[in-house]
Amino acid sequence: MxxxxxxxxxxxxxxxxxxxxxxxxxxxxxxxxxxxxxxxxxxxxxxxxxxxxxxxxxxxxxxxxxxxxxxxxxxxxxxxxxxxxxxxxxxxxxxxxxxxxxxxxxxxxxxxxxxxxxxxxxxxxxxxxxxxxxxxxxxxxxxxxxxxxxxxxxxxxxxxxxxxxxxxxxxxxxxxxxxxxxxxxxxxxGLVPFTFSDGKFKDLSGVSLPARLSNDRTGFDEALLFTHRGLSGPSVLQLSSYWREGEAIRVNLIPDLPLYDLLRDQRQASGRKDLSTELARHLPGRLVDYLGQQLLLSGKLADQSDTKLAELTKALSDWHLVPSGTEGxxxxxxxxxxxxxxxxxxxxxxxxxxxxxxxxxxxxxxxxxxxxxxxxxxxxxxxxxxxxxxxx
The missing domain is CATH 3.50.50.60 (FAD/NAD(P)-binding domain)
Structure with missing residues (x-):
């Protein structure tokens, strides 16, 4: 034929x-x-x-x-x-x-x-x-x-x-x-989720929010999804094509949020409010609970100095992570x-x-x-x- x-x-x-x-x-x-x-x-x-x-x-x-x-x-x-x-x-x-x-x-x-x-x-x-x-x-x-x-x-x-x-x-x-x-x-x-061998995000599985993921080559502003294996969502899939084994990625959880100014304003207006309660207005509650353990978030807004608020904002906007790999x-x-x-x-x-x-x-x-x-x-x-x- x-x-x-x-x-x-x-x-x-x-x-x-x-x-x-x-x-x-x-x-x-x-x-x-x-x-x-x-x-x-x-x-x-x-x-x-x-x-x-x-x-x-x-x-x-x-x-x-x-x-x-x-x-x-x-x-x-x-x-x-x-x-x-x-x-x-x-x-x-x-x-x-x-x-x-x-x-x-x-x-x-x-x-x-x-x-x-x-x-x-x-x-x-x-x-x-x-x-x-x-x-x-x-x-x-x-x-x-x-x-x-x-x-x-x-x-x-x-x-x-x-x-x-x-x-x-x-x-x-x-x-x-x-x-x-x-x-x-x-x-x-390519266009594949990141994995973390220590299961560090299993308690956050299903939590999603807008974020910016980047490395030294490029960055993407789209949704981020936590999974029981690691990280997924459009921003993760996009960055995965530019990632190499062993490299760190940077996660900005507040890409379009002037969080430092918002927290300072709320400290002035509602200083007796818990810091974690205020953060939960801007970020998913389960994520705030998780970060509270990682970043030792505690106390009232009135207890937070400008320096502490700046450090918190920096931590949320420049979170460095090293994936163990991808889902392949x-x-x-x-x-x-x-x-x-x-x-x-x-x-x-x-x-x-x-x-x-x-x-x-x-x-x-x-x-x-x-x-x-x-x-x-x-x-x-x-x-x-x-x-x-x-x-x-």
Whole structure:
């Protein structure tokens, strides 16, 4: 069975690519259904892009690589596609766009676009062997207990990274890339919660508040969530992509609160009030109880000198913590690193030394922030490869 293009992976990038390739196209995936990561994303409503998506929102060893694809298929292009399919959507926060209904609507859009393009889809199909042939690539796959020999001119690696292995994620794209001589950058879990081996926050599990998390590289102002394993929430997930083992992080629990001035004013107006009671007006009560043990909070407001109030404010705005690690690929939303962009064309996503071999989406060393950016990279890189193949 001969195809013009075979795409390995029926995720966001793979299906987007299939919709634009032209010719005879086959998409293969080992899962029971296409778009499984799309289905579970955004609490089932899919944060399908971000209004503010730009190259600065992506991490890569080569920070310039993503610019071409993102410029040629933007968030507005995908929003237009969603609108053309009459899917209602809304902005949740910080430019994050979600379906009003179900994430399955995004999968339906992609399947419809694939059908219009004449692309075939084989799910529950396993790759058994792959080699370079004179005409392109030769594959052996197994589907419904039957072996099939396939050939194609173009092969697209769209199998994603290692994140969430319980959903079938593997390092297949990396193995194939190395088979054909493409280099890899170091991979690690990204957009992932921090863990603390001493269980130091188990009593705070479920407490959430706005916070600023930072390190020497960057910082993020979003919600912080304490868990029985450690720290989670958007600010934590964002910072995790910029964190390395053994490094300290800084937590500001009062990023937009002039707490020093507020406490001084209350000391003047209600000096007999307990310090912890006043703090509980501005911070979750369980957190105040926890910090009361850590910071030895006690006494009335009237007992607190300006120096003590300044020290307290400093402690709450510059809390230094050293995570023992992260929850790893098990819960990571993305995989950082991947196929080295130096071996790929930024315009077409084609391997520079292997004509007809393409890599797109999460498999490539381009990782977006939390908030729809990684889906936008899937759409943009899939479009780049698909239109390049169509133009061949």
């Amino acid at each position: 001969t195809y013009d293009t075979i795409i390995l992976g029926a995720g966001a990038a793979g299906m987007m690519c299939a919709a634009h390739c032209g010719g005879r196209v086959l998409v293969i995936d080992h899962a029971k259904a296409p778009g499984e990561k799309i289905r579970i994303s955004g609490g089932g409503r899919c944060n399908f892009t971000n209004m503010y998506a730009a190259p600065d929102n992506f991490l890569s060893q080569n920070t310039h690589f993503c610019k071409s694809a993102l410029a040629r298929y933007t968030q507005w292009d995908f929003i237009d596609l969603v609108n053309r399919h009459d899917i209602a959507w809304h902005e949740k926060t910080l430019g994050q766009l979600f379906c009003d209904g179900s994430s399955k609507q995004i999968i339906a859009i992609l399947l419809t676009e694939m059908e219009r393009a004449g692309a075939e889809l084989w799910v529950q199909t396993s790759l058994r062997s792959l080699r370079k042939s004179d005409a392109g690539f030769a594959l052996e796959v197994e589907r419904e207990g039957q072996r099939h020999s396939l050939t194609c001119n173009n092969l697209v690696l769209a199998t994603g990274g290692k994140s969430i292995p319980k959903m079938g994620a593997t390092g297949l794209a990396y193995d194939i890339a190395q088979q054909f001589g493409l280099r890899l950058t170091n991979t690690r879990a 690929y098990r819960t990571a939303e993305v995989t950082l690193g991947g196929i080295d962009t130096d071996d790929l064309s930024s315009k077409t996503m084609e391997a520079k030394e292997i004509p007809g071999l393409y890599a797109i989406g999460e498999a490539v060393d381009v990782t977006g922030w939390l908030g729809g950016y990684n889906f936008q990279w899937a759409w943009s890189s899939g479009h780049a490869a698909g239109t390049a193949i169509a133009g061949d």
